[in-house]
Amino acid sequence: MEAITALVKAFLGSLRDLMPIIVVIAFFQLVVLQEPLPNLLSIVFGLLLVVSGLTLFIFGLEMGLFPIGESMAQAFARKGSLFWLMVFAFCLGFGTTVAEPALTAVADEAAEVAAEGGMIEHSAESMEEYANGLRYTVALSVGFAIMLGVLRILKGWSIQYMIIGGYIGVVVLTVFAPDSIIGVAYDSGGVTTSTITVPLVTALGVGLASAIKGRNPMIDGFGLIAFASLLPMMFVMIYGMVIA
Amino acid sequence: MIEWSHFSDTFIGTVSDVLPIVTIIFGFQFAVLRKPVTNLPKVILGFMYVILGLSLFLIGLEMALFPLGETMAVQLTAPEFLQQFRISTSSLDSWKDYYWVYCFAFCIGFSTTVAEPSLIAVAMKANQVSGGSISVNGLRIAVALGVAIGISLGSYRIVVGDPIHYYIIVGYVIVVIQTFYAPKMIVPLAYDSGGVTTSTVTVPLVAALGLGLASTVPGRNPMIDGFGLIAFASLFPIISVMAYAQITRWLNRRSTTEDSENAL
Secondary structure (H helix, E strand, C coil), X not given: CHXXXXXXXXXXXXXXXXXXXXXXXXXXXXXXXXXCCCCHHHHHHHHHHHHHHHHHHHHHHHHHHHHHHHHHHHHHHHHCCHHHHHHHHHHHHHHHHHCCHHHHHHHHHHHHHHHHCCCCCCCHHHHHXXXXXXXXXXXXXXXXXXXXXXXXHHHCCCHHHHXXXXXXXXXXXXXXXXXXXXXXXXXXXXXXXXXXXXXXXXXXXXXXXXXXXXXXXXXXXXXXXXXXXXXXXXXXXXXXXXXX | CCCHHHHHHHHHHHHHHHHHHHHHHHHHHHHHHCCCCCCHHHHHHHHHHHHHHHHHHHHHHHHHCHHHHHHHHHHHHCHHHHHHCCCCCCCCCCHHHHHHHHHHHHHHHHHHHHCCHHHHHHHHHHHHHCCCCCCHHHHHHHHHHHHHHHHHHHHXXXXXXXXXXXXXXHHHHHHXXXXXXXXXXXHHHHHHHHHHCCCCCHHHHHHHHHHHHHHHCCCXXXXXXXXXXXXXXXXXXXXXXXXXXXXXXXXXXXXXXXXXXHHC
């Protein structure tokens, strides 16, 4: 009985989370565009799927992703091997990014932009080569970013100066990078972090910061994702400069 | 109503997304840490829930919201629609004629961010770590407002055609200034919130809006100007989350000073 109440509560919570989208879409469709809602049945069914999916995801988050992220962070802290922790951080960043569908989509589009802009040849081969190069560049940069972020947690460096330094790097690179890569580079920071990577990386950071004496999980634990969205911008601009 | 092949495709897609993560985690767990996972069955069940939940979530979105939202983005930026609702009297299209686009950008940015699963995850963690002083919904609304403002400003940029880097650089300057005045606790979380906002729900709709807008506005190249909305959506939450913390602190201070004045 208790489990059912919890489930119903979670379900209602997810429904509330989705309410704004439903209201916005309905308002623009009915009031602004003044068109009827097509396939009402399929919309309602789809919404039911979305709500149950979100409920399951949050359940799974607390049962699987959060605990494993934290327990691994603690195990690494106990083991005390900096080398393996760095290898793990790099693999986690690289491995989760290289296969990310959103990144593949952006890389393909970017290849088309580059071909139109005359940066590379307008042939399928050179475009694929360019897109793959971009994908590996971003994945490498996310790997380094998570590594750097973990190192920061271990050493207790303050995040402000590192991020501000990164911003200065982005601004300086913007001046030198070819125009057609800038929009892609700025966007690539946002697309790298997927729905499954974010909870895992957050749990890892917070777990590390709570396992190490003298670190505050609030101040030191967060920030890994910030690095993972800043470094790709710089790497992609450098990639654009090298190619051009 | 729902095709089985579609479901299995999405499911396989999610599994292949999770596979590298699972390989890395368990590879390191067994080869490097050499320790059994505590509560392994529960963790595996949790992973199953995550995969199943995410697949259902995506299928539902593709059935119910994405087609509608994407056509909407196209319709709102179509010349006929703009003609019908124009407010400027000159023959040239002024940026003001796109007011429904900005409004849609704001609303869709806000509402999709509130439903973003990875933001929910980070907000839950932040609430737990801060001992409840950062509320889950407060953080989510602050981030969502940031995304909403970011995307509407980004749409305005596409309409007027300014170079993107001026906006981003000004945004950076604001972030740097805020960093020195915001409560120390919030700074890393604010930086993180820039990256978590744009995933499953927001990106497809925002991309459709950007491309639709860049292909309608005369003189814009969709291949070049269509990019950049995501960059706005990941910069402005940093500003809004720090602002949220600053406002909360200011309100708390004011109420405590009022209390002490009353006590006198």
